[in-house]
Amino acid sequence: MITVSNLTKTFGAQTVVSNVSFTLETNTATALIGPNGAGKTTTLSMLTGLLAPTSGSIEIAGVKDIRREIGFLPQYPQFYPWLTALEFTEMAAKLSGVPASAAKKEAERVLTFVGLEEAMKKKTVTFSGGMKQRLGMAQAIVHKPKLLLLDEPVSALDPVGRREIMNLLKELQQQTTILYSTHILNDAEEMTDQLLFLRKGELVESGSLTEVRTKFESPRYRIEFATQEDALQFASQSQLSATVTGSSVYVEIIEERPTMQQLLERLVASKFAVTKVERVTASLEEIFMKVAGQ
Amino acid sequence: MNTFLTLFTKEFREAWRSLKFVWMPLLFIVLGIMDPLTNYFMEDILGAVGNLPEGFMLTMPELHPIDVLSASTSQFQSIGLVVLVATIASAISRERQNGMATLLYVRPISFTALFMSKWAVASLLGIVSGVAGYAGSLYYTTLLYGSVEYGAFMKMLGTYCIWILFVTAVTLACSAMFNTAISMTLAILLLPFGLMIDSIIGSFWSLSPWKLSAYGVQFISGGTSEYYTATVALTLALMISAVLLGILFSKRNAATAKI
Amino acid sequence: MEELANINWGLIAPLIVVQAILMIVALTDLVRIHATNGPKWVWALVIIFANLVGPVIYFIVGRKSS
Secondary structure: OEEEEEEEEEEOOEEEEEEEEEEEOOOOEEEEEOOOOOOHHHHHHHHHOOOOOOEEEEEEOOOOOHHHHEEEEOOOOOOOOOOEHHHHHHHHHHHOOOOHHHHHHHHHHHHHHOOOOOOOOOEHHHOOHHHHHHHHHHHHHOOOOOEEEEEOOOOOOOHHHHHHHHHHHHHHOOOOEEEEEEOOHHHHHHOOOEEEEEEOOEEEEEEOHHHHHHHHOOOEEEEEEOOHHHHHHHHHHOOOOEEEEOOEEEEEOEOOEOOHHHHHHHHHHOOOOEEEEEEEOOOHHHHHHHHHHO | OHHHHHHHHHHHHHHHHOOHHHHHHHHHHHHHHHHHHHHHOHHHHHHHHOOOOOOOOOOOOOOOHHHHHHHHHHHHHHHHHHHHHHHHOOOOHHHHHHOOOHHHHOOOOOHHHHHHHHHHHHHHHHHHHHHHHHHHHHHHHHHHOOOOOHHHHHHHHHHHHHHHHHHHHHHHHHHHHOOHHHHHHHHHHHOHHHHHHHHHHHHHOOOOHHHHHHHHHHHHHOOOOOOHHHHHHHHHHHHHHHHHHHHHHHHHHHHHOOO | OHHHHHOOHHHHHHHHHHHHHHHHHHHHHHHHOOOEOOOHHHHHHHHHHOOOHHHHHHHHHHEOOO
16 A cells, blocks of 8 residues: 655745645556646656655555655656667666566566567667557566556557557556556546546545546436427526537536426426437546536 | 666667767877877978978977877877767766656666766776777887887876876766756866866966876876876865765756656 | 878878778768768768768767667
8 A cells, every 4th residue: 555645845936736645555546637737747756756755755555665666657758769678678677676687587578568579679769659658668567566657658649559558557457556647538537446636736636436426426417309409499498507419408407406307397398309318427527627627 | 786787788888889989999099190190291291282482491390209199198188088078978967858867767776876887988988098099199109209118108098097087077977967068068168178278377286187197198208297196196086076976966966857 | 292102101091091990980870870960961971071070070969869
């Protein structure tokens, strides 16, 4: 278990991260989300040990030097162009305390795992963006860290590359604790046990996806009519806070009025043909907008 | 020690694969043999291209081995030194600025090992180049101007190696402290430019690292300055201070590595 | 020109050979490197025509290292 308490970072008069506390359970994935400039990268930098916190602490249960137990993938990893992928990963392993006799083997293992077995003897200068990201993953996990930190791991990739990295992460989730930042909410929705919302350096919301959803979701219903005309007419007659998209009317239920009951009564009273009524679950994006706009 | 060896391997691969260990010694060899050769052919060259007036007699001063080695030394100390300093002044700062260092700094590495690995490779490069240059110069000097005593030559060479260690330590300390642009400027001001200043107004003092190479050359004439030992001691002391500063600042500036 | 013919070329040959090696090393590297700061053909001209200085300048500022 990893415990972060009251983490704060100030640069001069500016507070970039303010009093952030959270815990990461072993072998879970946590998404750190927030708009640009919310302090995500600064938080990760402090967790890596690269940046000293102004105050606060980071502890991994049972570990003295946490730098040994951390793997880090920056948003844009930069490699020494004159080294091959294997040489770089082997060096990374040795510097993180893997014994010299085992380092090469471990490097080959992780490079194969990330799908670079064909390219491991090539110099990194020839690598594409996707290959660099995979090499970045390899160097972050070669020493089997307890905590894997990733800064926007898939933001810069094309859909195929994104899929590949997400699949790798899902596999890794079985063996290690993952904390990753992202502003692409679909990715967070796909693989997360815990959400941490950062806004202006403060942790404004946290919890599992379901918890956050229940908290922020005001139930919404989608009523689909046969034609757009019907939809528009119903929306104007119904005296509800309703929006129309295509042939669907979206009704948001604020403070439980109207209830489902009342909504159905009105629907029955109207003469329009209804093809579908459903409850809509809010996407993370919508929750995000609400949290960000608090 | 393991960290040092790992980082040393990395640094050495960088220097080797970017051909630094090939081109820099070649440059020093050219610098080393240029002066013995051009001085030897001076009369011919002037006669061929000089358009000297009829009956003009040119009396060339007679050069001794020490004059020639001294001329070669000043080549190494001007062009050679600028090239060496410019090549290594970005060694620490560039990695921070382009983010390559980030993947190292997040690991439990010792910054002493980090600085030492860079200093070792930079010094090796400088020493190999300097030795190659002096070897070239010595070859032509003995061929064209007379023999040089072996022991005296080795003393001169050893002294020059101390100077190189000082140069690399100071330059890398600059690189640890500042960004590449400032580090490059400062190292060039301190070292090649410092030499120039010392040669212009340096007659007022005798103890200065910038005089070390000149004291080294004096061995060739049979004996060196009475200030030699003190100058070596001062240079070594300043070198150690530069190394300590370099280690301190590589650690302190690690947080400025681009993420 | 007669004076030049009398010069002992055996003495100068090593200087020419070393400079040639330096030029060849620089040109080989230029061909093999993936990118340079500025167009490659300009560097080729610099290496060939600026004796000694050309190859050295290429190695210091021409090679792209990231």
